[in-house]
Amino acid sequence: MATRLNRLSRWHSVFKRGYSTSADEHKLQRSGKTVNLFTAINQALSLALETDPRAYVFGEDVRFGGVFRCTTGLADRFGKSRVFNTPLCEQGIVGFGIGLAAMGNRAIAEIQFADYIYPAFDQIVNEAAKFRYRSGNQFNCGGLTIRTPYGAVGHGGHYHSQSPEAFFCHVPGLKVVVPRSPHQAKGLLLACIRDPNPTIFLEPKWLYRLAAEEVPEHDYMLPLSQAEVIREGSDITLVGWGAQLSVMEQACVDAEKDGISCELIDLRTLIPWDKETVEASVKKTGRLLVSHEAPVTGGFGAEISASIAERCFLRLEAPVARICGLDTPFPLVFEPFYMPTKNKILDAIKATLNY
Amino acid sequence: MALSRAAYASRSKLLRPLTTSPSSTSSSLCRSFSSATDDQTVLSIETSVPFTGHKIDPPSRTVETTPKELMGFFTDMVLMRRMEISADSLYKAKLIRGFCHLYDGQEAVAVGMEAAITKKDAIITAYRDHCTFLGRGGTLLETFSELMGRTPGCSKGKGGSMHFYKKENGFYGGHGIVGAQVPLGIGISFAQKYNKEGTVTFASYGDGAANQGQLFEALNIAALWDLPAILVCENNHYGMGTAEWRAAKSPAYYKRGDYVPGLKVDGMDVLAVKQACKFAKEYVLQNGPIILEMDTYRYHGHSMSDPGSTYRTRDEISGVRQERDPIERVRKLILSHELASEKDLKDIEKNARKEVDEAVAQAKESPMPDPSEMFTNVYVKGYGVEAFGPDKKEMRAVLP
Numbered sequence: 188m189a190t191r192l193n194r195l196s197r198w199h200s201v202f203k204r205g206y207s208t209s210a211d212e213h214k215l216q217r218s219g220k221t222v223n224l225f226t227a228i229n230q231a232l233s234l235a236l237e238t239d240p241r242a243y244v245f246g247e248d249v250r251f252g253g254v255f256r257c258t259t260g261l262a263d264r265f266g267k268s269r270v271f272n273t274p275l276c277e278q279g280i281v282g283f284g285i286g287l288a289a290m291g292n293r294a295i296a297e298i299q300f301a302d303y304i305y306p307a308f309d310q311i312v313n314e315a316a317k318f319r320y321r322s323g324n325q326f327n328c329g330g331l332t333i334r335t336p337y338g339a340v341g342h343g344g345h346y347h348s349q350s351p352e353a354f355f356c357h358v359p360g361l362k363v364v365v366p367r368s369p370h371q372a373k374g375l376l377l378a379c380i381r382d383p384n385p386t387i388f389l390e391p392k393w394l395y396r397l398a399a400e401e402v403p404e405h406d407y408m409l410p411l412s413q414a415e416v417i418r419e420g421s422d423i424t425l426v427g428w429g430a431q432l433s434v435m436e437q438a439c440v441d442a443e444k445d446g447i448s449c450e451l452i453d454l455r456t457l458i459p460w461d462k463e464t465v466e467a468s469v470k471k472t473g474r475l476l477v478s479h480e481a482p483v484t485g486g487f488g489a490e491i492s493a494s495i496a497e498r499c500f501l502r503l504e505a506p507v508a509r510i511c512g513l514d515t516p517f518p519l520v521f522e523p524f525y526m527p528t529k530n531k532i533l534d535a536i537k538a539t540l541n542y
Numbered sequence: 543m544a545l546s547r548a549a550y551a552s553r554s555k556l557l558r559p560l561t562t563s564p565s566s567t568s569s570s571l572c573r574s575f576s577s578a579t580d581d582q583t584v585l586s587i588e589t590s591v592p593f594t595g596h597k598i599d600p601p602s603r604t605v606e607t608t609p610k611e612l613m614g615f616f617t618d619m620v621l622m623r624r625m626e627i628s629a630d631s632l633y634k635a636k637l638i639r640g641f642c643h644l645y646d647g648q649e650a651v652a653v654g655m656e657a658a659i660t661k662k663d664a665i666i667t668a669y670r671d672h673c674t675f676l677g678r679g680g681t682l683l684e685t686f687s688e689l690m691g692r693t694p695g696c697s698k699g700k701g702g703s704m705h706f707y708k709k710e711n712g713f714y715g716g717h718g719i720v721g722a723q724v725p726l727g728i729g730i731s732f733a734q735k736y737n738k739e740g741t742v743t744f745a746s747y748g749d750g751a752a753n754q755g756q757l758f759e760a761l762n763i764a765a766l767w768d769l770p771a772i773l774v775c776e777n778n779h780y781g782m783g784t785a786e787w788r789a790a791k792s793p794a795y796y797k798r799g800d801y802v803p804g805l806k807v808d809g810m811d812v813l814a815v816k817q818a819c820k821f822a823k824e825y826v827l828q829n830g831p832i833i834l835e836m837d838t839y840r841y842h843g844h845s846m847s848d849p850g851s852t853y854r855t856r857d858e859i860s861g862v863r864q865e866r867d868p869i870e871r872v873r874k875l876i877l878s879h880e881l882a883s884e885k886d887l888k889d890i891e892k893n894a895r896k897e898v899d900e901a902v903a904q905a906k907e908s909p910m911p912d913p914s915e916m917f918t919n920v921y922v923k924g925y926g927v928e929a930f931g932p933d934k935k936e937m938r939a940v941l942p
Contacts, residue, residue, distance in 0.1 A: 248783060251852075274753040274789040275720055275781055303719065306756070342639040344702050346718035514920070519640060519702045520691035521916040 219403040225395045227369035227402045228257045228334075231376040232295065234406045236265045239293050242380070244270045246280060246297025246334075254299060255336060255395050281307035281333065285315050285385075288330035293380055301337035301389060302349045315385040316360030329383035334376070336392035337365075338430050338480055339526060343392075344519045350481040350512075352428075355387050356458045356490065362386040363457040364411060365428040369400045374409030375455060382411060391430035398433075414461035416468065420450035423474040423536055426465055426491055428454045431478050431527065438532040447536060457487055465491065466498050473504040474539050478527050483511035505542035508535045580609040585879060589814035590871070596796050598803035598832070601821040605813040609881045611657065615812050616872045617890050618656075619649040622673040623869060624894045625682060626842075628902055629672065629689060633846045637906065638689045641718075642703045644842040645673040647810075650868035651776055651836045652677040654815025655744060659823060662739060666714040666727040667746035669704035670776075670840075674746070678713035680706065682901030692908035699911045700919070712741075721747060721754030724773065728760040728831075731771035742770040742823050750781025752795050761831065765802050768830035772822045773799070775835045776809065782844040783853040796835035809838030810866040839866065 222230070236242050244261060250272045252259035262270040273280050277298055284294035298304045304311075311333070319327035339348045355363050362384050366372035372390065379386040417432070418439055427435050432453055439449040450468050454460055469475050475495055477488035492507040510527040518525050586604050593600035626646040632638045645652070648670070655665065656677040667674050672685055680696060688695025689703055696706050697716075706716040714730060717723040727745025734741045751757065752775055764771045775795040779786050786793040796804030803825075807818040815836065822832050839862045843850025850859070876882050 251783065272784060272788065275750045275784075276753050276755060278755050279753075305719075306754075344640045344704075344718075346704070347641065513916070515916055516920070518916050519700060520910060521913065524913050524916055 219401045221399050222369055222402050223396050223399045224369045224372055224390065225255050225257045227373040228376060228390065229259055229261070230402065230404070231373040232258060232261060233264065235293065235295065235377060235380045236261065236269060238406065241291065242269070242293035242295060243287065244295045244297070245273050245284070247273060247275060247299045249297055253297065255392065258297070277303055277307040278310055281310040282314065284331050284333070285310060285318070285328045288328035288385070289318065289326050291330065293330040293332070295332045295334065295380060298333060298335040300347055301335040301351050302346045304335055304351060308354070311355065311361070311387070312358050316358045320360060327383070328385050331385040332380045332388055333386070334388045334390060336395070337389040338391045338393055339517070339522060340393050341522070343517070345517050348517045350479065352389055352457055353481055353485060353487045356487050360385070361458065362411060363389065364455065365389045365391070365457060366455070367391070367429055367432045367453050368394070368398050370402050371409060371455070373402055374407050375411070377406065378408040378411050381408065389429065393430045412456045412459050412461055414455055414464040415453045416450060416464065417453050418449065418451035420448035420472065422448045422472055423476060423539060424450045424452060424465065424468040424472045425476045425478065426452045426454055427478045428457065431480055434527070434529050435478055435532055438529045438536065441529065441533055442536050445537070447540060449536065460491070462494055462498070465495060469495055469499045470502050473502055475503070476508040476510065476532070476535055476539060478510040478532055480512050480527065482514045483509050484514050486511050505539045508539050510535050583609055585609065585612070587813055587875065589817065590808050590811045593814070593818065594796070594806040596799070596804035598805065598825070600805055601817055605817045607813060609879070612872060612876055612881060615653055615657070616869065616876060616887065617894070618653045618677065619812070619869045619872065620891050621894045621897065622649045622652065622676055624898045625676065625685060626672060628898045630842065630846070632686070632689065632902065638703070640702050641669070642689065642846045643670040643844065645670050645840065647841040647862070647867070648776060648778060648838045649673055650812040650815055651809050651838055654812040655819045657816040658819035659742070659744070661711045662741045663823070664712045664714055664727070664730045664734065664741065664743040665746070666723050666730065666743065667716070668720065668723055668748060668751065669716070669718050671704070671706050671716045675706040675708060675713060675716070678708050679711040680708050680713070682898060683904055686902050686905035687908050690905055691910060692905060693911050694905070694908050698915065700915065721751035721756055723747065724751070724757045725760040728764045728769060728771050731764065731769040732767070734770055740827060742772060742826050744772045744774050744819070746774040746776055748781060749775060749777045749779060749786045749793070749795060750784070750789065752798065753790055761799055761802055764831040770826040771831045772819070772826055773831060773833045775833065776838055777835050778838050778840045780844070780853060783848065785853065796833050799831070799833045802831050802833055804833035804835060806835045806837065809836030810868045810871065812868055812872060
């Protein structure tokens with residue numbers, strides 16, 4: 188733990204490629220208790236607060252445990268000076284977090300739902316992302332991590348289901364990270380908190396209770412800006428993140444019954460994203476499909492599609508397919524039609540293969 | 543709602559908890575029988591507490607009303623209460639999904655406000671909007687259909703609980719994002735100033751939203767340009783689960799306008815609300831914005847997923863229900879002024895229940911919107927934006 192504290196005080200030292208320190212994934216203990224997503228996040232926050240005396244967790248209603256129970260017990264363990272509630276003002280929460288981080292603290296801000304992040308958009312884009320750049324490295328708010336639940340939950344409607352990752356992926360200076368499971372979430376969140384750049388950690392709210400996995404109890408981090416191939420295949424590459432991956436996995440299983448071998452990649456970090464892994468995979472398979480819940484036009488799938496088209500044009504057998512949310516506001520009763528479901532993905536896999 | 547004339551002669555001295563000073567025209571007992579529809583008799587009733595003003599002289603605490611108006615208050619509030627309770631059970635039966643924020647306990651604010659204004663004035667509020675919608679002339683069928691996501695709903699089933707609107711009656715919704723409706727309301731009042739029709743806007747928000755920056759931006763503009771806007775802080779003392787004193791340095795929301803005058807009103811007293819709104823409307827048409835803080839209370843939790851008892855004691859909730867319930871207050875007034883009998887009031891309640899049950903049954907039978915409706919109204923009709931199906935090849939449609 189001491190080495191980590193030393194590293195804290197040497198934030199301005201140059202890391203290779205700007206990546207946070209990480210444990211080698213294969214050396215991780217795979218055993219541990221089976222917990223769900225909010226417990227894993229709770230463990231990560233607990234460790235972050237334990238290992239760094241200048242880490243703080245704040246947001247709306249975090250003291251009693253948060254609306255999704257991610258912060259349960261933290262206030263009791265670490266005291267109300269380190270885990271505290273803010274009034275209902277997102278712009279204030281993020282601005283405050285930036286200031287706190289600029290003084291060398293680890294500010295872990297929670298925005299209660301990603302749909303409410305827009306009042307803070309100016310602070311994130313204009314202040315947080317550009318602080319280091321415009322001060323010539325004198326100041327930075329690398330200690331800022333914004334955690335927020337995103338994504339559809341079955342009945343969320345317009346304002347409890349949005350996926351705003353694309354807005355933030357367009358901003359150099361930020362990192363956007365999305366975990367797919369409890370085990371990933373704990374490692375990635377700790378990596379985000381300790382990363383010397385402002386990060387936005389989007390938590391798939393559908394998985395808070397639903398996803399359960401064995402999560403090691405010790406402190407571990409997973410590397411940022413590294414995608415993970417979670418299923419090997421040879422016919423088509425599928426790229427996604429967060430809750431959508433479980434839908435894609437089902438589509439892969441179904442496609443296998445038709446003899447199609449799918450390679451599934453979890454991007455994990457959306458910016459800066461791991462182009463090499465995706466490129467290597469597409470060079471192997473020759474086909475790409477991207478899927479996300481956010482509307483298709485201008486979604487992050489567009490960036491992946493364009494980049495891969497640039498890099499793998501001659502290798503591609505078919506145009507890059509994007510199976511995403513429709514170009515409408517997130518609907519209320521029409522949610523099942525809006526969502527990129529397994530069957531839509533399956534159709535697209537077949538269409539791409541038969542191009 | 544026929545009053546039974548018989549057996550009403552007993553001059554029972556019912557509880558008169560409120561100081562009343564009946565004017566000379568209403569002393570005759572015989573007259574009180576027909577008073578349910580009596581529009582002429584003027585009753586002067588004092589509000590429960592006097593108003594407190596910030597940078598303004600508060601209006602008198604004596605409110606003039608008529609028996610018809612009081613009976614109307616009772617009927618409306620009972621209907622609203624019944625509707626909210628029905629929505630509660632529908633949600634638990636999973637007929638209503640998504641989010642549902644109930645207003646029971648706060649009915650006096652919606653009803654009192656309506657009594658002071660016309661349908662040409664505008665009201666805009668946050669997501670706890672079912673009763674405000676009803677007050678603005680919405681029907682029970684529209685309410686329940688919208689809650690269940692059916693086509694006869696006021697927003698065609700596409701908005702849900704948080705997005706009720708009624709354009710022709712000046713109800714601008716129904717907004718999910720906390721505090722976002724206040725700048726909109728100020729904008730509406732700006733347009734009203736141009737229209738020169740002598741109308742005003744009531745922009746409602748809660749004690750949680752009172753800490754949003756955009757509210758103060760809107761307030762500054764309204765004050766700078768003398769806009770006919772009335773900002774109504776419906777202070778039910780809890781922003782979701784956070785008590786007001788934990789979120790605000792100054793929970794005296796009527797004073798937070800600083801240079802904008804404010805009035806603190808007992809939001810559980812429908813006559814006080816009516817007086818304050820009437821006073822506010824006259825004021826803002828001459829002078830620019832004012833803040834009204836309605837001291838009110840909600841019996842349910844923040845939304846249906848909040849039991850409402852983890853951050854406040856059951857004693858507190860039942861205490862308010864006993865001491866300050868808006869419907870009970872009006873009931874006592876009606877009975878003490880002998881405007882109707884207990885049985886009549888019970889009949890009104892039964893009738894409300896019946897109306898609500900009928901509307902629910904009708905709404906249950908109503909159809910869900912057609913899937914093609916998902917694509918309508920994204921842009922203006924006929925804009926011609928293309929939308930693609932999954933594989934972007936076979937399915938292409940132009941958004942209607």
